[in-house]
Amino acid sequence: xxxxxxxxxxxxxxxxxxxxxxxxxxxxxxxxxxxxxxxxxxxxxxxxxxxxxxxxxxxxxxxxxxxxxxxxxxxxxxxxxxxxxxxxxxxxxxxxxxxxxxxxxxxxxxxxxxxxxxxxxxxxxxxxxxxxxxxxxxxxxxxxxxxxxxxxx
DNA sequence: GCCAACGTTGGC
DNA sequence: GCCAACGTTGGC
Numbered sequence: 001x002x003x004x005x006x007x008x009x010x011x012x013x014x015x016x017x018x019x020x021x022x023x024x025x026x027x028x029x030x031x032x033x034x035x036x037x038x039x040x041x042x043x044x045x046x047x048x049x050x051x052x053x054x055x056x057x058x059x060x061x062x063x064x065x066x067x068x069x070x071x072x073x074x075x076x077x078x079x080x081x082x083x084x085x086x087x088x089x090x091x092x093x094x095x096x097x098x099x100x101x102x103x104x105x106x107x108x109x110x111x112x113x114x115x116x117x118x119x120x121x122x123x124x125x126x127x128x129x130x131x132x133x134x135x136x137x138x139x140x141x142x143x144x145x146x147x148x149x150x151x152x153x
Numbered sequence: 154g155c156c157a158a159c160g161t162t163g164g165c
Numbered sequence: 166g167c168c169a170a171c172g173t174t175g176g177c
Contacts, residue, residue: 002162002163004163027161028161028162028172029172030172050162050163050164051162051163051164052163055163055164109164126169126170127169127170127171128170128171129161129162129163129170129171129172130162131162
């Protein structure tokens, strides 16, 4: 899952109550569908800092609660307000994640690109801008290995 | 359904 | 700030 650290960083998640946060603000149907249909409590998550210096994977989380209505869609004051969303059938959802551990070594995008075993990773595909996307168990193992937590999660 | 215009994402 | 790539909108 990608977040701009200036908006919400992995450190912010670590500092949050219970080290957990509701992942709001997703306004892309494909990303929404992944959260709604493909994420369940216990699933592990790589927390990626986008639009940052450097960009890359900062830490590990897990899903603690599956998809729920994203309240920001109904808040006129919120930048993610969606006036077309029906409260009885909300368009947008989010999951709740909890931080597991910061990576001892931040894994930069350059690190990911330089690792031949990650050549097929979705987030490295040309033009892929999805803020939520699947990671295979194999990719997970390689990334946390690069981050200094090989075999620990 | 097509497609041009526009908006957003995100690396650099 | 630039720009490539992609998504969304809306006229037709």
